Amino acid sequence: MRRDTFLELCEWLAPALRRRDTRMSPAIPLQKRVAIALWKLSTPDSYRSVGNQFGVGRSTVGAVLMQVVKAINRVLLRRGVRLADPDAVIRGFGALGFPNCGGAIDGTHIPIRAPEHQASRYVNRKGYFSVILQAVCDHRGQFTDINVGWSGKAHDARVYRTSSVCQRLQAGTFFPDRHIRAGDVDMPVCLVGDAAYPMQPWLMKPYTGHLKPSHQAFNARLTRAR
Numbered sequence: 405m406r407r408d409t410f411l412e413l414c415e416w417l418a419p420a421l422r423r424r425d426t427r428m429s430p431a432i433p434l435q436k437r438v439a440i441a442l443w444k445l446s447t448p449d450s451y452r453s454v455g456n457q458f459g460v461g462r463s464t465v466g467a468v469l470m471q472v473v474k475a476i477n478r479v480l481l482r483r484g485v486r487l488a489d490p491d492a493v494i495r496g497f498g499a500l501g502f503p504n505c506g507g508a509i510d511g512t513h514i515p516i517r518a519p520e521h522q523a524s525r526y527v528n529r530k531g532y533f534s535v536i537l538q539a540v541c542d543h544r545g546q547f548t549d550i551n552v553g554w555s556g557k558a559h560d561a562r563v564y565r566t567s568s569v570c571q572r573l574q575a576g577t578f579f580p581d582r583h584i585r586a587g588d589v590d591m592p593v594c595l596v597g598d599a600a601y602p603m604q605p606w607l608m609k610p611y612t613g614h615l616k617p618s619h620q621a622f623n624a625r626l627t628r629a630r
Contacts, residue, residue: 418434494593504583508597509538511537511563528556538560561601593606
């Protein structure tokens with residue numbers, strides 16, 4: 405991380421992380437607390453190792469990490485993960501050949517250490533331990549929605565059905581209410597996904613099995629957009 409990026413991050417988080425000195429001890433400086441949390445998040449180092457690196461106790465590392473992570477979720481999540489101008493996103497996917505599309509959805513596996521309990525639940529189909537991150541991205545590849553926490557063994561369709569983005573799509577609140585006519589079909593703004601996802605009016609997936617030329621053409625456009 406560049407120095408200016410780090411300082412900007414500290415500035416954004418400052419209102420949520422300010423602490424006052426007490427009679428018992430002075431507060432750990434803001435920049436030091438953010439650095440401790442970033443170091444722990446980006447390395448496999450133990451709490452004790454990180455504490456030695458920054459001259460604080462192991463329990464302090466744990467407390468600081470939770471403070472910073474909660475501040476990131478509360479302050480930065482909406483700032484960094486949000487739907488930009490819907491018209492620009494739809495135009496962007498239109499330029500890729502897929503009309504009235506507001507995003508692409510997919511899942512990725514984040515490797516983790518094997519949990520002490522129920523480790524088998526976290527083994528994914530590729531054979532390593534993970535949790536699943538489901539993400540929706542716009543035409544520039546920027547996140548517009550995330551859902552993280554399911555064990556690696558869960559299917560993408562299950563993660564999707566239980567996520568807030570699915571509920572908001574069903575309620576018609578994730579995208580603006582804009583429809584176009586595609587042949588004889590009234591088409592709402594939709595996401596594009598791979599074959600693992602369920603077919604819905606607001607979620608398009610590729611055709612499978614024996615494909616007609618028209619199906620192949622549709623799949624090519626959907627794949628390009630994804």
